[in-house]
Amino acid sequence: MSFTTQVKEETSGRWDYRECCYKAELTGLIDTIGNVNISSQGLSLHISTQNPHVARRIYRLISEKIGIEAKIYTRTETRLLKKQSFQVAVLGQENTVKLLKLIGRESWPLETYIIPESVLEWSCCRNAYLRGVFLASGSVSDPKKSYHLEMITHWPEHAVQILALLDRHEIKAQIIERKNNQVIYLKDSNAIADFLVLIGAVNAMLEYENTRALKETINMANRMRNCDLANTERQSIASDQQIDYIEFLHSRGEYSKLTSALKEAADLRLLNPEDSLRELAEQLQISKSALNHRFRSLKQKAQEKGWEPQQR
Template structure:
């Protein structure tokens, strides 16, 4: 990304925070998921803190629309806090969370409407999500407050949507994370972040093309180095045989191949084979030079032994 541009996480949140949420069921899901995953609970209040002012404002609007509640918003230097009080409202929201996520039986997200599933994923990312820059790595996290004991249920719900996350502890948080590009793309689709998805897919294609080119270049470089090393070894063997007047003891066809190699150290096997009389193919030239290395080394060994 260019210097001074917003992070990819920020750009996703900038998109999601503007998503409409007009149905009561979706407002309830979005509020419950955000408060349960990222809220700090005491007996008399709930505090929610974010570095994105529009997220705090969105939650305040949803609370007003759904419950007629006006929370206290405080703007700090870098963070915005939202406080819900008094205790009767705290208890009411606790009950709403329990009714939605803490039922006795298994929660089957297939029974939820598509808009509520989208509201869940949107809310989780807005409240506690982050993602690495796609050019560097495919890694998305949901950092869920440990004391709220929400991570296990959320992991199960994501799994039902085909988003198989890993879970790790980090300080006061339980962190759910995705490390596959396709899972990250699926999350963006299901959360309704379509503009961010297009950006992500574009960056993913660029990254994969760059990696593919690098693999080809590295392979070509390795092949060139191997050819250079082989040519140097064979040329050195030919010089050693010449210095001891042993080269004439080689079979005529092998000697001819050795001489062509010695005189043309930069040519490929195919190019060397074309200089032979009669011409040889790549495999034929390679076989003849291998015979040269074997026979030449044996001659040197007998001479020096």
């Protein structure tokens, strides 16, 4: 099951909202994927979706919460993958006009797109409207892979108003055009988590947050491991170079001229080629800074006698 399907299944199964919210949710669904047909029998409303949970919810919203007769059909496309889709229909001029008026759509098609004031009055209804839009056309990536949530609408004005609704909840989104449609999308993981709570997908949000936390923990562990590897590599390069100029001083007969402190540092490095500067300093019971100063002095003396670092 995809994460999108999981979110829609959970959201479609919740019926613990206020009555006003169901009309707002249905408005979001119809605004996004509803089609009004005109025939010799008059008007009819059709809402199509490929998600069976969403189809059943639309049917129940219309027939049980609104009280208008609806029918649900199953269709199987014969081309390519033979995808199954579901269509909820309100048939007959009287029922269709009644439903359109209930959701604030006095005429169809719309000349200008404005979300009805009844949807904008209460925060619970604004949330419900966004839930309807997401159920109609939304998708969200599996947080194991990426952070991306989007909703699609055909109307540019609709997209702008959805963006404004999200902004009222301090959820920042953007709009792009794709195949003559408007795509409202979120890329920020915190914004996606907030949106899931807003539309009522609480369990999905908890799983999302757990996955995100695990992912961030793994990324942090990898960064620390890479940092340790880099430190080990730098330590190895520094140790090899120190051994090189110490052996150079030996070969030039300069070792005997060194102070006892420098000899002590040189001998310890030759005996412990893999130890870090901190480990060597602990053996000598001096600070890392003091030991580093001794190695710089050894290096300077080697350079004065012609030593040059090898390229790695």
